[in-house]
Amino acid sequence: MTSLSIIGCGFVADLYMRSLALYPDIKIAAVYDRDSARCTAFCSHWSLSGVASLKALFADTPKGSVILNLTNPSSHFEINKVCLEAGYHVYSEKPLAVDMDQATALHTLATKRNLLLASAPCSVLGEAAQTLGAAIRADMAGCPRLIYAELDDGFIPQAPHGNWISDSGAPWPVKDEFEVGCTLEHAGYYLSWLIGFFGPVLTVVAASAEVIPNKTQSGNCAPDFSVATLFFESGLVARLTCSIVAPHDHQIRVIGDKGVLRVEKAWDNSAKVSLHRRIKIRRRLLESPLAKRFRLKGPTHPKVTRKGAAAMNFALGPVEMIAALKENRPCRLSSDFALHMNEVTLAIQNSGETTGAQQMQTTCPPIEPMPWAK
Ligand SMILES: NC(=O)c1ccc[n+]([C@@H]2O[C@H](COP(=O)([O-])OP(=O)(O)OC[C@H]3O[C@@H](n4cnc5c(N)ncnc54)[C@H](O)[C@@H]3O)[C@@H](O)[C@H]2O)c1
Incomplete structure (x- = not known):
């Protein structure tokens, strides 16, 4: 115990x-x-x-x-x-x-x-992320050239968030969410996957804005929209978007030489990883609308049943720490990883309208895949 x-x-x-x-x-x-x-x-x-x-x-x-x-x-x-x-x-x-x-x-x-x-977040240790990582390592889409990752939540200020109450009766903390902002709250859901797969970000070129004013009485809100181009040390380039304004879209697309690997749901550990191969039909080039699902072979990890927005196992991170301590090995979610994630996230959040390229000062290695995803 x-x-x-x-x-x-x-x-x-x-x-x-x-x-x-x-x-x-x-x-x-x-x-x-x-x-x-x-x-x-x-x-x-x-x-x-x-x-x-x-x-x-x-x-x-x-x-x-x-x-x-x-x-x-x-x-x-x-x-x-x-x-x-x-x-x-x-x-x-x-x-x-x-x-x-x-x-x-x-x-x-x-x-x-x-x-x-x-x-947090620890969804990088979850089945969907680990399957995507395995598909990239297996060269399913060929060499990754560009990644598009979207964390748009829909027009949240108009959502019935007053009705979002947790199991034990806690209201969704709307004021805090708007004051902290969707970038600090959510960028990590895909940044952790990207840094976990591809290693550290060298340069962030980002912009952020508050496009819906007066969301709280204090008027003291963080940006509700951000978009970042991330230049990784490995040479990879990714675009990451966060908003509580644009229509709900939580997909990530890894665009490679052979096609596109896609996960539609960032917050669902069981989300499908699908490959859309690039094909030529007469004079046209397109990504096949017929997706091929990529799966891991064996069992992965316990899943929570779907309820509300997320079907995420929030315990994967603490469980990884406990296992690392017991096995006397490094923890996949290291303090270097946490610090680098924090730096990249703050660079995006605080970019505003005119910040130019920001060089990151921190670094961390990619995350070792889970044993069941190797
Ligand atoms: N709300 C979500 O859906 C969600 C999802 C994933 C992660 N998170 C993250 O979880 C964290 C908490 O969010 P939440 O939605 O549970 O907020 P919340 O406001 O519902 O709960 C936070 C609790 O922490 C307590 N608290 C604050 N400061 C404290 C202190 N110094 N000592 C003791 N207790 C203290 C508050 O009294 C409150 O009960 C945030 O970092 C948020 O980013 C939230």
Whole structure:
């Protein structure tokens, strides 16, 4: 039996609990939220016992275990730091921190203390991403020349988000989502795949804007649209788009010399990976409308049943950390990976109208494929 503890009992914590339920060997040691009513509602829904302070959470969490930081982004730095200082490995919801000085300080602290520090999302370890990675390595589409990745969510300000309530009753945190912005919230869902497959980004050329004003009363919102061209050290080029404005589109297309590999759903671990071969018919060149599905041969990982927008196993990241600790091996979601993801994401988010090419200062190797995807 391995234990982990949770800080932050809001909307996403319920998604983690539905995923962690797939791993009966993991026990929740302690749960804390600074909002005691939220902590109580969450704990009574999942039959857990909450504690009233961080000090009490540390007292109930065995040293050397993993703590999940599921608080709002503005609390990530403070909570990640205090957990590392207390001697725990940390899995943080994204972003690792809202500025690079803070993210670098966390990375330095984790390295000094020899602790693991990882950041969501972990869907790069999921079946859809791992299948796409295997299809690229198997040269299904030929040499990848360009990638288009879209994380457009639809016109979210007009969505009935007031009705989006988590299992234990937490409302979707609309104000926080708009103030943090869709790039910090979502770019990682494909950036992690791209950096995981192809290694570090050298240069970001991006633009971001707020195209729907006054989404909250404070008027203090982050960009609701961004588009980035990413130049990888490997020579690959990718375009990544994030918005809560354009019609829903979560596809990624890997365009190679022989055709296009495509995944339609970023948030579904079971999403199909399909190959559209390039064909010539008389005077025309086209990508075949008939897709060939690429599958891995053996079993992969436990899946959550589909509910709401995402069919994602949120526990894959924490489970990978626990396995790395047990097996005394590097964690696929390393602190170098988290820091590089943070730098690229912030570069896109903060690009605005006039920022030119931004050279990245951090780096990380690609992620070793999961054993079942090799
Ligand atoms: N909402 C989603 O669909 C979703 C999906 C994936 C990831 N995320 C990420 O999960 C994180 C949390 O988002 P959420 O939607 O659950 O937000 P939320 O507002 O519903 O929940 C966050 C909880 O953290 C608690 N908290 C904040 N600061 C704290 C602190 N210093 N100490 C203790 N508790 C603290 C709050 O009281 C709140 O209950 C964010 O980083 C977000 O990017 C959210």
